[in-house]
Amino acid sequence: MIQTKLKHTRLTTIMAIALSSSAFTAHALTLTEGDDYYKVDTGNKLVYYVSTDDCDITSLKYDSTERQKSSGSRRSQINSGLWDVTVTGEINDTNTVSKITCEMDGLTHYLISKDGEDNIYMATYITEEPSVGELRWITRLQESSFDSLQSPSNNADTTSTVESSDVFGHSDGTTSSKYYGNDRAMDLSVKGETGSDIGVFMYYGNRESSSGGPFYRDIQFQSAEVYNYMNSGHAQTEDRRVNVLYGPYALMFNDGSETPDAPDTSFIADLDLEGYVANEDRGYVSGTAADFSTDFPVVVGWSNDTAQYWTTADSDSGEYTSPAMKPGTYTETLYRGELAVGTTEVTVTAGDTTSDVEVDDTFTDNDSVVFRIGEFDGTPKGFRNYDNLTDMHPSDTRMDDWEQTNFVAGDSSDSDFPAYQWRGVNNGIIIHYTIESGHLKTRHLSIGITASYHGARQQLVVNDDWTSSYPTATTQPTGRIMTIGTWRGNNKQFVYTIPESAQQVGDNTIELDLVSGQSGDDWLSPGVSYDAIELY
Numbered sequence: 001m002i003q004t005k006l007k008h009t010r011l012t013t014i015m016a017i018a019l020s021s022s023a024f025t026a027h028a029l030t031l032t033e034g035d036d037y038y039k040v041d042t043g044n045k046l047v048y049y050v051s052t053d054d055c056d057i058t059s060l061k062y063d064s065t066e067r068q069k070s071s072g073s074r075r076s077q078i079n080s081g082l083w084d085v086t087v088t089g090e091i092n093d094t095n096t097v098s099k100i101t102c103e104m105d106g107l108t109h110y111l112i113s114k115d116g117e118d119n120i121y122m123a124t125y126i127t128e129e130p131s132v133g134e135l136r137w138i139t140r141l142q143e144s145s146f147d148s149l150q151s152p153s154n155n156a157d158t159t160s161t162v163e164s165s166d167v168f169g170h171s172d173g174t175t176s177s178k179y180y181g182n183d184r185a186m187d188l189s190v191k192g193e194t195g196s197d198i199g200v201f202m203y204y205g206n207r208e209s210s211s212g213g214p215f216y217r218d219i220q221f222q223s224a225e226v227y228n229y230m231n232s233g234h235a236q237t238e239d240r241r242v243n244v245l246y247g248p249y250a251l252m253f254n255d256g257s258e259t260p261d262a263p264d265t266s267f268i269a270d271l272d273l274e275g276y277v278a279n280e281d282r283g284y285v286s287g288t289a290a291d292f293s294t295d296f297p298v299v300v301g302w303s304n305d306t307a308q309y310w311t312t313a314d315s316d317s318g319e320y321t322s323p324a325m326k327p328g329t330y331t332e333t334l335y336r337g338e339l340a341v342g343t344t345e346v347t348v349t350a351g352d353t354t355s356d357v358e359v360d361d362t363f364t365d366n367d368s369v370v371f372r373i374g375e376f377d378g379t380p381k382g383f384r385n386y387d388n389l390t391d392m393h394p395s396d397t398r399m400d401d402w403e404q405t406n407f408v409a410g411d412s413s414d415s416d417f418p419a420y421q422w423r424g425v426n427n428g429i430i431i432h433y434t435i436e437s438g439h440l441k442t443r444h445l446s447i448g449i450t451a452s453y454h455g456a457r458q459q460l461v462v463n464d465d466w467t468s469s470y471p472t473a474t475t476q477p478t479g480r481i482m483t484i485g486t487w488r489g490n491n492k493q494f495v496y497t498i499p500e501s502a503q504q505v506g507d508n509t510i511e512l513d514l515v516s517g518q519s520g521d522d523w524l525s526p527g528v529s530y531d532a533i534e535l536y
Contacts (some may be wrong), residue, residue: 055102123247152181173397199256245275252399287357337377369408448531451489466502
């Protein structure tokens with residue numbers, strides 16, 4: 001428990017205890033208060049200053065060298081900085097844990113250090129969505145200290161703006177942006193930037209208070225900036241959570257020689273953080289996924305208004321156990337890859353395990369198909385340019401040509417079919433398929449999408465003669481999707497009935513045209529991301 005509290009109206013210095021080391025002289029954690037700052041010396045190699053005016057970190061010194069970028073008001077901070085904030089600092093009687101608390105209307109932010117660890121542990125509690133429309137921590141570092149930046153988000157030496165004010169072009173036709181190179185929420189652990197003598201990493205925490213589910217992606221880096229985006233409106237698929245604690249998460253420092261392991265944050269249970277739920281006050285869910293396909297990763301997720309969780313089921317038995325969850329009633333969802341294929345409802349009780357829960361895969365595979373392009377797994381995996389979708393803009397010269405005028409079922413490969421289609425780029429994709437004598441009948445074309453931009457959906461033209469109706473627009477995230485490094489919108493499957501009279505024995509064609517009541521040019525024209533297409 002934190003016991004000694006410092007108020008920023010007086011100067012207090014905590015005595016350091018010197019401990020010898022083969023590499024440097026270590027000492028105890030100290031918290032020092034100045035007229036407008038708190039100084040934290042972690043007792044190892046990290047020293048940082050926190051402004052009592054706005055909670056910004058104004059200095060980050062690792063191994064006696066300043067690592068923070070000097071950029072006026074653009075310092076390391078929560079959101080774009082706080083205002084009307086009360087900042088207090090305290091340290092425990094044994095000088096082993098310090099805590100700085102920044103409080104303003106609607107938000108409380110914590111910066112915590114532990115003796116001998118070059119980490120800044122953080123957590124953020126909100127009662128309302130911040131006025132900037134997102135919740136993020138951003139660390140602004142000196143680029144000169146880092147020679148190994150994350151390439152997809154490194155905007156050094158850009159020569160043009162490709163899209164909006166946040167996607168940039170380089171002289172060789174490649175692109176970069178803070179939106180590129182980002183991981184799915186379920187894959188987040190520790191990731192950072194390094195230099196010859198420095199590594200700065202973000203430990204992202206368990207993401208339980210964030211939004212979007214296990215497959216959601218958001219900004220992690222921009223040049224020498226290290227982010228933790230806890231929520232945002234970037235292709236957001238669900239409401240953002242409030243009256244919850246985001247974190248703990250941690251900014252971690254080392255010599256850059258290796259990525260550190262995820263830190264142990266269990267000590268934070270004793271620090272009285274608003275909204276913190278200790279493990280002993282949580283519960284678990286265990287059970288079995290049933291009737292699932294072994295051809296795809298089997299993910300089980302849980303969500304309600306206050307939290308989200310996920311785990312991977314055993315690929316053979318389907319058995320799973322959840323992470324530690326806050327008590328409450330949750331929707332449990334079974335995913336085939338990234339495609340939701342089954343749900344059930346579960347209740348979690350503190351200190352207990354809800355066991356023997358079964359969730360069934362209800363997706364039905366068609367046994368007899370004329371052709372299938374891709375697989376229904378909620379992703380464009382296997383389609384053209386799939387491997388580059390999260391790392392660059394569609395116009396990047398490393399992308400293969402998006403045009404595809406003639407896809408021949410049974411001859412062309414899935415990688416010949418573009419992962420994305422835009423009305424202003426590659427509209428009118430044509431699929432050729434063959435019907436043998438005696439097999440002419442009414443058919444159904446099933447089209448799965450992972451996202452739609454500007455209300456786009458397909459209308460079919462069969463054999464240049466018969467034109468289908470088109471479905472209503474699907475509910476999708478607002479704002480850009482497919483140009484900001486993600487295909488993750490709301491999965492949807494459309495089924496079109498093609499009458500026998502519209503087809504013929506021999507070669508047939510289906511033209512896929514996008515319709516929308518909205519406009520846009522090129523990469524920002526109405527578009528869709530494909531999951532799979534099959535005719536049966």
